[in-house]
Amino acid sequence: MNVGGTPTLPGPDLAGPDLADPDLVEPDLVEEVHSVAYWFDAVADHLRRGLAAVSDREGGDAATEGTDRLLTVLANYALGELTALEGAGGLVELAGDRRAKTFLATQTLDEARHLEVFTRRMRSLGVDDPDAEMERRAHPALQAFRERLLGLVHDGDWESAVFAQNVVLESMERAVFDAHRLDADLRTRVVLDGVIADERRHLGFGENQLGRRLAAGDERLARRLSELRAELDPLVMGAVEGVAAEIGLAPDRVARLRDDYEAAVHRLGLS
Ligand SMILES: [Fe+2]
Ligand SMILES: [Fe+2]
Structure with a gap:
């Protein structure tokens, strides 16, 4: 632990097992991975590190040439997290079983924490009203x-909704x-390292929920999700390219970003 001092990077093992391959996931493991106890072990460390790294204005950064661009990036991240917070919270009610409801409750708190670290980071860069900046700076596609x-x-x-949130958005x-x-x-x-570890768990949940049915040959579901994917792709790509431009990513890295995103959809077997 290193709460007050120089931030160190969380280890890669904090994300827990990847639920990406539904064939490899036994029911007992699902029970464990979807539990509150598992969640607490997974996040306890980077929860503290992430928040400590962005304490309001403590040691805040001086404004630099890149600050405005970073603020736009953070405002987009924060709006994505607010969306996930509201989405995961709403999905608790829709989920058909206890394990899925429990997982989504932990995800809701994850997303609330992600939103908080991004808005705190914005404050540490001199923003007084992160909500106004989120509205002003978020990409129209997002x-x-x-x-x-x-x-x-x-x-x-x-x-x-699970596809749009726990596969596409994640x-x-x-x-x-x-x-x-x-x-x-x-x-x-x-901040990003802690968030990435959580998003891996969230993506695993989405793939596990839908992958089993798709692997069993549910054609109607595959068609529905493929249509939704075609509708969401331009929005996703618009938002990704907008943020990538602010980060200053080179074209080859933007192309790799697109490949990474598409790989998750392909893992589900969707066209
Ligand atoms: Fe998140
Ligand atoms: Fe997430």
């Missing part, structure tokens, strides 16, 4: 994605955070 996802939750469409976030962490300042990187 705002459109947010509306569509929350609409699916509101309509009670469990499969589509894959997008993970790919962008992974790319950004390589160039980020240390404090931003500590």
